[in-house]
Amino acid sequence: DTGVSQNPRHKITKRGQNVTFRCDPISEHNRLYWYRQTLGQGPEFLTYFQNEAQLEKSRLLSDRFSAERPKGSFSTLEIQRTEQGDSAMYLCASSQGLVEQFFGPGTRLTVL
Amino acid sequence: AQTVTQSQPEMSVQEAETVTLSCTYDTSESNYYLFWYKQPPSRQMILVIRQEAYKQQNATENRFSVNFQKAAKSFSLKISDSQLGDTAMYFCAFILGAGSYQLTFGKGTKLSVIP
Numbered sequence: 001d002t003g004v005s006q007n008p009r010h011k012i013t014k015r016g017q018n019v020t021f022r023c024d025p026i027s028e029h030n031r032l033y034w035y036r037q038t039l040g041q042g043p044e045f046l047t048y049f050q051n052e053a054q055l056e057k058s059r060l061l062s063d064r065f066s067a068e069r070p071k072g073s074f075s076t077l078e079i080q081r082t083e084q085g086d087s088a089m090y091l092c093a094s095s096q097g098l099v100e101q102f103f104g105p106g107t108r109l110t111v112l
Numbered sequence: 113a114q115t116v117t118q119s120q121p122e123m124s125v126q127e128a129e130t131v132t133l134s135c136t137y138d139t140s141e142s143n144y145y146l147f148w149y150k151q152p153p154s155r156q157m158i159l160v161i162r163q164e165a166y167k168q169q170n171a172t173e174n175r176f177s178v179n180f181q182k183a184a185k186s187f188s189l190k191i192s193d194s195q196l197g198d199t200a201m202y203f204c205a206f207i208l209g210a211g212s213y214q215l216t217f218g219k220g221t222k223l224s225v226i227p
Contacts, residue, residue, distance in 0.1 A: 045216075099145050103156050
């Protein structure tokens, strides 16, 4: 399968714990995006990488959130001191051009 | 700021029938792209169809077609010969051209195809 992959698919954690998600984009794609999707809503943009450079961060991305893309390949999204409001589906997407984004299956986070 | 509105939270259609999902958007820009994405239950989001704003001709992909009304800022999706596999959430999305990267999504329409 050469699509976007995300791990883990599901994560249950207790409030206050740190969690890290991984995204592996389509291999030739140099652009990578993170979105968050809460129940009953469409995805909302969080952050964008071009190669290893993080070029944009949404105001939704609080100080507890950090994303990296070392060497311009896979990306990680870390949430520190999780809160119940962080419960959501975290989607990763990648693209070669600037228009069509290909999405991964998402990581569903539940904070108890 | 750009906004996307989907006014139909849920819809249903009989198998083999035709259904139209509505989407309106708001932008002051002239160069942009519109998309319909499909998100089946517990599966990943896939692109159904895309439309460039500079193209007057409506996009078509097999059983899926759009009605793009630029002046009215309307972008509806028509699904012909509905199949059970079309059951999914459908999201209308918008992105500016010229170097933009942020997709703006509507809240989605849950489509159920009834056998």
